[in-house]
Amino acid sequence: MECSGPEPALTDRLLRSWLRCRRRAWLDRFGLASERQWNAHRALALSDQLRSFQTLLPQRPGHGEAACAAGAAGVVGLRLRGAGPQGVGLESHPSLLERIAGQSRWGAYAYRPVLARQGRRLTREARVVLALWGRLLAEHQQAPVPHGLVVAGEGRFLQRERLALASGLQHQLDESLQRLAADLAQSTPPPLVSDRKKCTLCSWRGVCDKEAAAMGHLSEVSGIGGKRREMLLEQGVTSLPDLAARDPELLAEALAAYGEQHREIAAELVAQARVQASGLPQRLGCGPVLPELAAAPGVLLYDIESDPDARDDFLHGFVVLESDGAGGWLEQSARYQPLLALQEHGEQRLWQRLQRLLARYPDWPVLHYGETEVIGLVRLAQRQGASEAEVARLRGRMVDVHARLRRHWRLPVSSYGLKTVAGWLGFAWSQKGVDGARCLLWWRQWRQWHRQGGSRGQASRYQLQRIFLYNRDDSLATWAVVRWLLAQP
Numbered sequence: 001m002e003c004s005g006p007e008p009a010l011t012d013r014l015l016r017s018w019l020r021c022r023r024r025a026w027l028d029r030f031g032l033a034s035e036r037q038w039n040a041h042r043a044l045a046l047s048d049q050l051r052s053f054q055t056l057l058p059q060r061p062g063h064g065e066a067a068c069a070a071g072a073a074g075v076v077g078l079r080l081r082g083a084g085p086q087g088v089g090l091e092s093h094p095s096l097l098e099r100i101a102g103q104s105r106w107g108a109y110a111y112r113p114v115l116a117r118q119g120r121r122l123t124r125e126a127r128v129v130l131a132l133w134g135r136l137l138a139e140h141q142q143a144p145v146p147h148g149l150v151v152a153g154e155g156r157f158l159q160r161e162r163l164a165l166a167s168g169l170q171h172q173l174d175e176s177l178q179r180l181a182a183d184l185a186q187s188t189p190p191p192l193v194s195d196r197k198k199c200t201l202c203s204w205r206g207v208c209d210k211e212a213a214a215m216g217h218l219s220e221v222s223g224i225g226g227k228r229r230e231m232l233l234e235q236g237v238t239s240l241p242d243l244a245a246r247d248p249e250l251l252a253e254a255l256a257a258y259g260e261q262h263r264e265i266a267a268e269l270v271a272q273a274r275v276q277a278s279g280l281p282q283r284l285g286c287g288p289v290l291p292e293l294a295a296a297p298g299v300l301l302y303d304i305e306s307d308p309d310a311r312d313d314f315l316h317g318f319v320v321l322e323s324d325g326a327g328g329w330l331e332q333s334a335r336y337q338p339l340l341a342l343q344e345h346g347e348q349r350l351w352q353r354l355q356r357l358l359a360r361y362p363d364w365p366v367l368h369y370g371e372t373e374v375i376g377l378v379r380l381a382q383r384q385g386a387s388e389a390e391v392a393r394l395r396g397r398m399v400d401v402h403a404r405l406r407r408h409w410r411l412p413v414s415s416y417g418l419k420t421v422a423g424w425l426g427f428a429w430s431q432k433g434v435d436g437a438r439c440l441l442w443w444r445q446w447r448q449w450h451r452q453g454g455s456r457g458q459a460s461r462y463q464l465q466r467i468f469l470y471n472r473d474d475s476l477a478t479w480a481v482v483r484w485l486l487a488q489p
């Protein structure tokens with residue numbers, strides 16, 4: 001990698017990337033654009049940010065330097081430049097500037113930067129980026145910026161928090177900028193992030209997944225997160241093949257030094273690594289995996305789509321699949337039945353619709369993948385005053401396919417999530433590259449149009465169809481896992 005010539009500026013976007021994962025900033029600058037994948041999380045964050053900003057400043061913000069000079073209440077699109085440690089160039093585009101009392105080079109007012117928080121807590125990443133905005137803004141407006149504003153939520157739920165941009169934070173900023181510059185001066189990217197859960201939100205995931213698989217990175221072993229990986233590295237276990245070759249008892253002794261609970265997982269980690277190294281699934285114990293299905297007249301495959309921030313289970317999707325009475329299943333005539341749960345219609349109506357649907361297929365097991373569905377449905381029933389007996393009956397019908405799979409099989413997969421397991425079985429989703437985040441983005445767009453009176457009828461219907469298709473495919477993927485489980489001797 002050629003790194004000579006004038007250094008490009010360090011931007012707030014690079015800094016943000018670096019604070020999430022050092023490698024990510026390097027790839028942002030030097031990675032191949034063709035290998036970068038679009039991901040819905042940024043679009044989701046931008047739409048949340050827009051709603052927060054519109055609540056904070058209902059009038060349209062002005063743009064750039066001219067708006068600052070005119071004293072606009074809010075300003076977007078202002079490019080700020082300055083110099084960082086060792087003279088490195090800095091550049092940032094604050095998401096929003098809010099006019100406040102003060103004295104600046106534009107007159108008897110000044111600005112402060114506003115940042116939209118994601119999630120429930122303000123992260124270090126957000127603090128340091130806000131500190132950069134504050135520092136460059138202070139130089140630009142020739143007036144101090146002692147604090148920034150952090151907002152979250154919208155409407156009457158808008159939260160505001162003043163964040164002091166004090167010397168401790170400025171120190172963190174300088175240190176981060178120095179380390180970022182040092183990483184970007186390297187000819188090879190920093191290593192994969194230790195806790196690869198962070199990769200879910202990253203546009204370089206495809207590149208890094210390939211590298212992790214090729215090098216047998218320990219994070220490829222299902223059950224190994226950042227902390228366990230650190231422990232294993234300290235014990236000299238450096239890769240998946242290395243872990244697979246270990247003696248489980250010796251490893252258990254070594255891991256016990258970090259706490260008794262780690263002794264117990266050693267054997268499981270070695271066994272999982274061996275299955276992944278061999279590529280062959282391993283049966284655990286004996287006995288039927290899904291005895292409920294032997295005499296069932298049919299099954300309901302159930303999947304919920306949720307908006308976690310709004311605590312809204314907005315779609316309850318079912319695939320109705322009948323048995324042929326002779327050990328087979330009438331897959332060709334399976335029917336998808338979505339129940340859209342609009343909050344304005346109230347939970348009672350949703351519960352009645354769910355009860356009616358479940359009552360239509362009284363002895364049919366309800367199959368789902370993971371705990372979300374049983375937790376969501378049982379809580380809904382309890383909130384709606386269902387009796388204990390009714391809740392017990394409901395629970396008795398629910399079959400968590402993920403839990404059964406884990407109890408009876410060890411698979412050569414890096415994760416037991418539905419996407420990975422069904423993908424390993426050859427199941428293909430009908431919409432390429434769609435994930436839960438993209439579905440959530442579609443939902444939020446649809447809900448926005450719907451609240452505005454459905455003015456984009458055709459587009460809005462199409463959006464809903466795509467959400468339904470994604471939800472139906474998740475149920476069919478669950479069925480692909482069930483079918484495989486039933487087919488095993």
Ligand code: SF4
Nearest residue numbers: 021024193199202208
């Ligand atoms: S995919 Fe993961 S390891 Fe790769 S750059 Fe992104 S966060 Fe870092």
